[in-house]
Amino acid sequence: MSDTLTPAAEPAVTGTYQQSGTFLHSSAGAHADKLMPVLDKYPVSAADVALRLPPNRALNPSCFYPETTPTVVQRMNLDDDLADHLARQLRCQAVIQESFAEASIGNYFPLSTMFENCVLFIPSAKRFYDLNQDIVYDHFPEVETAVVNAFVVTANKRSYGTHAASGIALQIPSLVKKQLGFPTEYRSFHTALTPTPLDRQPFVIFEEAEVEAPNLQFVYEKMLEYGLDAAEKAAVDKALYLFLEGKLSEIDLPTVRDFLMAKYWSKRYAETPSPGYYCDSRVGDALVFDNYRAHGDGTLPSSPKDRLTIDFRCFNKVHYPPGMTGGLDFIVDPDERNYQIRRKRASLEFLLATLGYENIDEFLRLVFGSRHNENINPFGLMTDLQFGVYNKSEYHLLDQNLDDHYERVERVYEQIEKDGEFVLPSHAKAMLDALYSEGPAV
Ligand SMILES: [Fe+2]
16 A cells, blocks of 8 residues: 655645655755865866856756656565565675775765665665565556665764756757656655664655756756855856866766756755655655655754665666667767776776675676676676666676575675674775776766
């Protein structure tokens, strides 16, 4: 059974949904402030910035407006045993992530042990995936690809701030117009593995704000209309310039994009506050929501306990322009494209090194046997939201037998529990340093 999240005009009727007491403009504004230091990594010339932006050069704004569905609560198939396994594995992967957590200001980045990469780190995620396919289909019959995304908001830390789904194709007006290269329907099943009262960093959704997926040129122009002070203008100018000129590393790009989106909401809703809602969930309750809707709140008080979540991200079938199969094909320059494939491979190789693999081939051999030398594109192993890889390939890891891999993961986690800590293996540390020293994409 499911309940519709009640908008403010008709205050929460069941007690299940409640206002968080926070608002989109202030939560997003705080998030923008938190992300802004990422810009300091990129020195720029004010003259170069000005030359790329209006009035010297016109922008090309676009915005996709999804058909909206209200957020609902759904009970998922999750028994106590599975919930316990997921919780334990999530805590162990968080220990691994913390050993290199200073790597990013944002939290969605290629070296995360969570999001798409959790298929490598959370053995029970696959069982959860298998147990809940019918529920996903009931809510979202158009589903083509569903991926598991498990993550932890560590005790005494804030959850990631206000954001919404985006993707490379949504930045390109000609593709937005034809609805190519991105899911037109995008649903999440955000399932609590720990209870989420207001003092435990609950998931917050801004149910009444307009659901839209603008490109950054669109939000930039809107912000100029709403009004920016000199310091704000300098920051958004620089951010858009870095983005448009391709000067951001793939590690920082989502952070800069989220900075501009958060700043946009902080301006757009300043005069018309849009309340946040949360659900005081039991373990196994999912919020089923449209991922294009603004969500997440890093301004609630931190919690003395971890918040554990497992989420399905579900897309309808994504269509691409002729001859293209993923967002990576939108990168015209073959050198840049190959560079990103090398970086993806290196990122995965680093993550696998944290689990004790010598290299990615060792992993591919374990999972794919004799098929490992089929020249597997690393982007085929899992979806990649940043590069717009949505439709699963024949190598999609969630559809493989990962038992042998998970045995290895289990051994690493037993060691973490025994030692009470995780030390990054030296060859993994060397890979991490190499990834960061290579700098931004050119
Ligand atoms: Fe999200």
